[in-house]
Amino acid sequence: EPEVTQTPSHQVTQMGQEVILRCVPISNHLYFYWYRQILGQKVEFLVSFYNNEISEKSEIFDDQFSVERPDGSNFTLKIRSTKLEDSAMYFCASSVRVFLFNYGYTFGSGTRLTVV
Amino acid sequence: EDKVVQSPLSLVVHEGDTVTLNCSYEVTNFRSLLWYKQEKKAPTFLFMLTSSGIEKKSGRLSSILDKKELFSILNITATQTGDSAIYLCAVVPLFTSGTYKYIFGTGTRLKVLA
Numbered sequence: 001e002p003e004v005t006q007t008p009s010h011q012v013t014q015m016g017q018e019v020i021l022r023c024v025p026i027s028n029h030l031y032f033y034w035y036r037q038i039l040g041q042k043v044e045f046l047v048s049f050y051n052n053e054i055s056e057k058s059e060i061f062d063d064q065f066s067v068e069r070p071d072g073s074n075f076t077l078k079i080r081s082t083k084l085e086d087s088a089m090y091f092c093a094s095s096v097r098v099f100l101f102n103y104g105y106t107f108g109s110g111t112r113l114t115v116v
Numbered sequence: 117e118d119k120v121v122q123s124p125l126s127l128v129v130h131e132g133d134t135v136t137l138n139c140s141y142e143v144t145n146f147r148s149l150l151w152y153k154q155e156k157k158a159p160t161f162l163f164m165l166t167s168s169g170i171e172k173k174s175g176r177l178s179s180i181l182d183k184k185e186l187f188s189i190l191n192i193t194a195t196q197t198g199d200s201a202i203y204l205c206a207v208v209p210l211f212t213s214g215t216y217k218y219i220f221g222t223g224t225r226l227k228v229l230a
Contacts, residue, residue, distance in 0.1 A: 004158075031215055042222050043159070043204065048215035055215040091158065104150045104164055104206075104218075109157040 002026040004108035006092050012114045013082055021077045021111045023092030032075045033093040033105065034067065036060070043091065049075065082115045089113075118143045120207050122221035130229050133195050137224045139205030140187040149188050150218065151179055152204040159204055162190070195228045202226070 005024040013019050025032055034046040048055040049067055057065075066078045075094075079086055089112050095105035119142045129135055141149065148166045152159035163172045165181035165188055172179050176195075181188045192199055202225050206218035 033215070033217070035218075043206075043218075043220040045217040045219070048217060050215055056217060058217075089157070104152065104161040106161075107152075107158045 002106070004092055004094055004106050006090075006108035006111050008111060009109065010112045010114070012116060015084060015115055016081050019079050019082055019113060021079075021090050021092075021113065023075045023077070023094075023108055024073055025075055025092065025094030026096070026106060027073070029094035029096045029106075031055075031095045031097070031105070032067075032069070034077045035091045035093065035107075036088040037091065037110075038085075038088040046077070046090075079113075082113075084115050087113055087115045118207070118209060118219050120205055120219050120221035122203075122205050122224050124224060125222065126225040126227070128227045128229065129195055131196055133228075134191065134193045135195060135226060137190040137192075137203050137205075137226070138187060139190070139221055141205075141207045141219075141221075142186065143207050143209050143219065145210035146183065147208040147210050147216065149181055150206045150208065151188070151190050152206065154202040154204055154223065155200075162203075192226075195226075197228050197230050200226060200228045 007022045032049040037043045047057040047061045064080045089110045091110045092108040093105045121140050123138045150164045151162040163179045168183040176193045179190045202223040204223045205221045208216045
């Protein structure tokens with residue numbers, strides 16, 4: 001079964017450093033998302049992306065965050081200057097259409113980001 | 117503000133028990149409600165519910181939506197230790213941006229003891 005692949009599975013970084021989280025969505029999918037889950041808290045929407053541009057972003061997704069689809073297969077989330085509160089599990093997701101009537105979109109297994 | 121509330125927050129049962137997980141929501145323009153199972157990492161899709169009163173079933177799991185009372189339940193019968201996971205409820209509002217975002221509840225942590 002096709003999967004959304006995220007790398008690395010765990011990243012530790014120093015506060016103030018830039019990190020890039022990588023995702024390879026399912027190959028024929030067109031809609032891409034990033035969510036995050038701070039330990040013990042809800043999964044929260046960060047951003048959605050379609051046709052090489054951001055469709056919607058949450059209040060969390062400030063100027064420190066950016067997304068890119070650099071080569072038609074990868075979908076990246078960059079955090080320019082990490083803060084302690086960016087420590088979370090980051091999930092990438094994708095879907096083939098904007099809305100599927102019987103299926104949710106497919107999530108990757110996540111990258112655990114720890115900022116020290 | 118759109119809100120999804122799940123209850124209970126955690127639950128411990130024995131194998132063979134039946135459990136009912138609850139999800140209530142307040143969303144300005146409702147499109148659908150989804151249930152996911154989160155074991156170690158990636159949430160995996162269980163059900164999507166769009167219409168009231170129509171039960172969806174998959175093996176021992178079933179779910180139903182009540183759009184009048186704004187809630188859904190997820191039932192698991194004859195629980196097994198493999199059902200131990202966090203069960204997430206997410207609501208999809210009607211979109212204005214061109215894509216659909218999910219609004220998640222806090223999840224219900226289910227532990228099934230052998």
